[in-house]
Amino acid sequence: MTQPIQATNDFVIKFANVNGSGSASANELFAKAVIRMGVPVAPRNIFPSNIQGLPTWYEARICEKGYSGRRGGVDMMVAMNPQTWDADVAEIEPGGYLLYDSTRPIPPSKFRADIQVIGVPLTEISNTAYTDPRQRQLFKNIIYVGVLSVLLDMDASVFEKLFAEQYKGKERLLDSNVQALNLGRDYAKRHLKHPLGIRVQRADNVGDQILVDGNSAIALGCVYGGATVAAWYPITPSSSVAEAFQKYCEKLRVDPATGRNKFAIVQAEDELASIGMVIGAGWNGARAFTATSGPGISLMQEFIGLAHFAEIPCTIIDVQRGGPSTGMPTRTQQSDVLLCAYASHGDTKHILLFPQDPHECFEFGATALDLADRLQTPIFVMTDLDIGMNQRLCKPFEWDEARAYDRGKVMSAEDLEAGKDFGRYKDVDGDGVPWRTLPGTHPTKGAFFTRGTTRDAYARYSERGPDYVYNMERLLKKFATAAKIVPQPVVKKAAKDTRYGVIYYGSTTPAMQEALDVLEADGGHFDSMRLRAFPFPESVHRFILEHDLVFLVEQNRDAQLRSLIINELEIDPARVMPVLHYDGTPITARFIVRAIAKAVREREKPATAKEAA
Amino acid sequence: MTYIVKPQLHHPTLTKNKVGYTRRDYEGRISTLCAGCGHDSISAAIIQACWELDIEPHRVAKLSGIGCSSKTPDYFLGASHGFNTVHGRMPSVMTGANLANRELLYLGVSGDGDSASIGLGQFANAMRRGVNMAYIVENNGVYGLTKGQFSATADRGSKSKKGAINSDSAVDLVGIALQLGATYVARSFSGDKAQLVPLIKGALAHGGAAFIDVLSPCVTFNNHAGSTKSFDYVRQHNEAVSRIDFITTKSEITAEYAAGEVIEVQQHDGSMLRLRKLKDDYDPTDRLAAMNYMQSHAARGEVVTGLLYVDPLATDLHLSMNTMEVPLASLGPQELCPGKAALDKINASFR
Numbered sequence A: 001m002t003q004p005i006q007a008t009n010d011f012v013i014k015f016a017n018v019n020g021s022g023s024a025s026a027n028e029l030f031a032k033a034v035i036r037m038g039v040p041v042a043p044r045n046i047f048p049s050n051i052q053g054l055p056t057w058y059e060a061r062i063c064e065k066g067y068s069g070r071r072g073g074v075d076m077m078v079a080m081n082p083q084t085w086d087a088d089v090a091e092i093e094p095g096g097y098l099l100y101d102s103t104r105p106i107p108p109s110k111f112r113a114d115i116q117v118i119g120v121p122l123t124e125i126s127n128t129a130y131t132d133p134r135q136r137q138l139f140k141n142i143i144y145v146g147v148l149s150v151l152l153d154m155d156a157s158v159f160e161k162l163f164a165e166q167y168k169g170k171e172r173l174l175d176s177n178v179q180a181l182n183l184g185r186d187y188a189k190r191h192l193k194h195p196l197g198i199r200v201q202r203a204d205n206v207g208d209q210i211l212v213d214g215n216s217a218i219a220l221g222c223v224y225g226g227a228t229v230a231a232w233y234p235i236t237p238s239s240s241v242a243e244a245f246q247k248y249c250e251k252l253r254v255d256p257a258t259g260r261n262k263f264a265i266v267q268a269e270d271e272l273a274s275i276g277m278v279i280g281a282g283w284n285g286a287r288a289f290t291a292t293s294g295p296g297i298s299l300m301q302e303f304i305g306l307a308h309f310a311e312i313p314c315t316i317i318d319v320q321r322g323g324p325s326t327g328m329p330t331r332t333q334q335s336d337v338l339l340c341a342y343a344s345h346g347d348t349k350h351i352l353l354f355p356q357d358p359h360e361c362f363e364f365g366a367t368a369l370d371l372a373d374r375l376q377t378p379i380f381v382m383t384d385l386d387i388g389m390n391q392r393l394c395k396p397f398e399w400d401e402a403r404a405y406d407r408g409k410v411m412s413a414e415d416l417e418a419g420k421d422f423g424r425y426k427d428v429d430g431d432g433v434p435w436r437t438l439p440g441t442h443p444t445k446g447a448f449f450t451r452g453t454t455r456d457a458y459a460r461y462s463e464r465g466p467d468y469v470y471n472m473e474r475l476l477k478k479f480a481t482a483a484k485i486v487p488q489p490v491v492k493k494a495a496k497d498t499r500y501g502v503i504y505y506g507s508t509t510p511a512m513q514e515a516l517d518v519l520e521a522d523g524g525h526f527d528s529m530r531l532r533a534f535p536f537p538e539s540v541h542r543f544i545l546e547h548d549l550v551f552l553v554e555q556n557r558d559a560q561l562r563s564l565i566i567n568e569l570e571i572d573p574a575r576v577m578p579v580l581h582y583d584g585t586p587i588t589a590r591f592i593v594r595a596i597a598k599a600v601r602e603r604e605k606p607a608t609a610k611e612a613a
Numbered sequence B: 001m002t003y004i005v006k007p008q009l010h011h012p013t014l015t016k017n018k019v020g021y022t023r024r025d026y027e028g029r030i031s032t033l034c035a036g037c038g039h040d041s042i043s044a045a046i047i048q049a050c051w052e053l054d055i056e057p058h059r060v061a062k063l064s065g066i067g068c069s070s071k072t073p074d075y076f077l078g079a080s081h082g083f084n085t086v087h088g089r090m091p092s093v094m095t096g097a098n099l100a101n102r103e104l105l106y107l108g109v110s111g112d113g114d115s116a117s118i119g120l121g122q123f124a125n126a127m128r129r130g131v132n133m134a135y136i137v138e139n140n141g142v143y144g145l146t147k148g149q150f151s152a153t154a155d156r157g158s159k160s161k162k163g164a165i166n167s168d169s170a171v172d173l174v175g176i177a178l179q180l181g182a183t184y185v186a187r188s189f190s191g192d193k194a195q196l197v198p199l200i201k202g203a204l205a206h207g208g209a210a211f212i213d214v215l216s217p218c219v220t221f222n223n224h225a226g227s228t229k230s231f232d233y234v235r236q237h238n239e240a241v242s243r244i245d246f247i248t249t250k251s252e253i254t255a256e257y258a259a260g261e262v263i264e265v266q267q268h269d270g271s272m273l274r275l276r277k278l279k280d281d282y283d284p285t286d287r288l289a290a291m292n293y294m295q296s297h298a299a300r301g302e303v304v305t306g307l308l309y310v311d312p313l314a315t316d317l318h319l320s321m322n323t324m325e326v327p328l329a330s331l332g333p334q335e336l337c338p339g340k341a342a343l344d345k346i347n348a349s350f351r
């Protein structure tokens, strides 16, 4: 017989639920309890594009070392959805565990011999204790969390504390939740062998980290960064950015004296209108943003070109999902990189930021608003479903009280009055960034006509070749300026000198960091560079040239960021080898290790053969 | 301070208004449109209206889409900031601009192609939201700038310059604006400055979504026999239902009209519209009746003009959003950033 898996603080548990059954909060309760025991957890929602009745999964990787990438494989399945039973049972690793609702008998053929099967009559327990149908459903979820807490050897006190915090002042709810938890715990203690081979043991590896989703984080970053106008059109996986912005604004941005709002949020009629509103607000001096996903960016193309060419600050948050077309709306990818980098017709290039986790989502939300004002152009924050819609353990948000908003080059009425020369599209500082005036600034000076057509340095309509070329060259210079002020790459040297490098970005980060550790433990050394923005600073070029071969790990089919690097830095494509994961699930360390180790093996084979000869 | 009216020693364009500007201060660059284009007359009416209203030019933000009509903001109010956006999408840009700074006056200029063809959705939604703006469509039934193709406001059966007959029914922007809740709706004719100037003044002083559909013949592509947007056709079929005078304060009202014929409407900013009814059966404060009237007269081929509907108690998007009295764009970190202590609390809630 297959030996049951033995693992402490290092396993994957997956909950198979029915969408809309109230399982989400129970599953989150479980994850938080593990975290409160000082053990890091990386939870992920896996859900199809529908609202009720269809399957949804919650996969939690419990990992004392703190790796928050998806691991792959399932050590324990909590199978609450009869519809997906076969696939769920098949997914369990040999020696793994299956917890299921045994209220209704399931034929033996439906199980596997090489797993540990734990049946608990969850429906029966719940129906006996509760009469209200909604309560029966909800508390069934809490009951299985109670069962798990015993099976995995977790402290009841941790759960009780969490309940107490959550239901502060709502004693009735508090009591009934504790009761449901104990129904599960009592059953498990009485009827089940416990604890299992997999278990949670108190540790001290969480520190002051917070558990939060990227979309909430970026919304909060926009609140802190001073965004006052937001316009959006609902689309998965970005909608919760706007919803969180609304929630935080209602809490943090209502003037206490007057009760009036220091924000305006419009749910627009489509993405064309959302970006139009953001551009209008940016033109008029407010900090504004929109949040969308690939299909929305496709619609916004014409307007993005206008904002680029007329030089209007705006921030666009792209929570990427699987493309093309409607693609995989509820799966993750990094496949809008080229779409955003070169958005709109004509010669255009845009600034992209790549946050790695919710902490950086917060940071880059505020940074994007600064950069937009400083550079007077669209700034894209490229997150994805994996970061955006999953809670991730990360460093707490930080805000320097002394931090001012960088409003960029805005001429005041005093400047104009003093007779300063104002050429809206004139490079007076040598950085390619011109000065602007806001509507209404001065009765007679500084007004100009903003347009997407070509113009001279004083914003006068002009189709003269030299005027056009001056402007286009200045925009290139501005882009070069941007490379110096965007968040710079993070480099980590391998323990030993190496000919190999790895470049990665965004949500690939946790899997990559784990992969580097695994490779190193196996004697494979790789210098690594995490890109945080486009345009690429000079250091990226140098990093590639310093190595014989650089692996570029990303989550799309066409190696989009690699194309961008090769194109923009004029790098020999043979120096950059793509490692691509794009089936819609988050990339894993296992995948990266396998791909890189194989490539290195193959590369070094002929050399070894020669040496031997 | 009392304002003493100076004798008109100069050309009328050099007379100063109450805020110290001459009419010339409201002009823009030299127009590049075709000689005789209706759009130029509308620009002149806008200049006249702003001057008469004593608006400081820099307090106006003028926005447009793309088209001959949308070029015109460069030809008036040269001291105002202007924004020539993209084709059909000016309403969203104006909405965002308005949200950022509620203290400016928003003047949108668009074409029938811009607002009824490519931009119908944005036009409709800006009306629905009640953006505080004066929105003028310079309606010539064709795409002037791309050389005379039919637009969505071309009437069914009207003939193009090249002889093609339009078989699609026309989008009625006035009808849409009325239905979707615009609170000031008018139609006029570029050739009737006496009617148009007070209508523009009323729209600029209105506290919500104001829309004026101005028939503005394209002399180059749509001014021939068989067109229903030519100078001749509009003159012959023009049915004015009202005549408005725009008055800045109530005290200036003098009894000039016989009782019963005149409706006085006090607008949001305290200004008065004195409306003289030209048709007994027309009540411009009754939205449903206005819609009915428009429909039945349009069916008879009449072009009904004048102030068609006004809701003096209009509200706007800022009211529904409960935004601050001061422009959002004027707020700094002091007002906007919740600070470190609040962030520490938020961090704690995520543990």
Ligand SMILES: Cc1ncc(C[n+]2csc(CCOP(=O)(O)OP(=O)(O)O)c2C)c(N)n1
Binding pocket: B066, B067, B068, B069, B070, B087, B110, B111, B112, B113, B114, B115, B138, B140, B142, B143, B144, B145, B146, B151
């Ligand atoms: C996306 C896009 N499609 C097409 C055009 C070409 N185009 C420019 S103006 C115009 C029509 C303008 O018609 P209207 O708004 O009625 O203005 P008019 O010139 O008649 O005043 C078109 C189709 C464009 N500028 N942008």
Ligand code: SF4
Binding pocket: B032, B033, B034, B036, B037, B038, B039, B068, B069, B140, B144, B145, B217, B218, B219, B220, B221
């Ligand atoms: S083409 Fe028509 S609309 Fe355009 S400027 Fe000439 S007359 Fe006016």
Ligand SMILES: [Mg+2]
Binding pocket: B067, B111, B112, B113, B138, B139, B140, B141, B142, B143, B144, B151
């Ligand atoms: Mg037209």
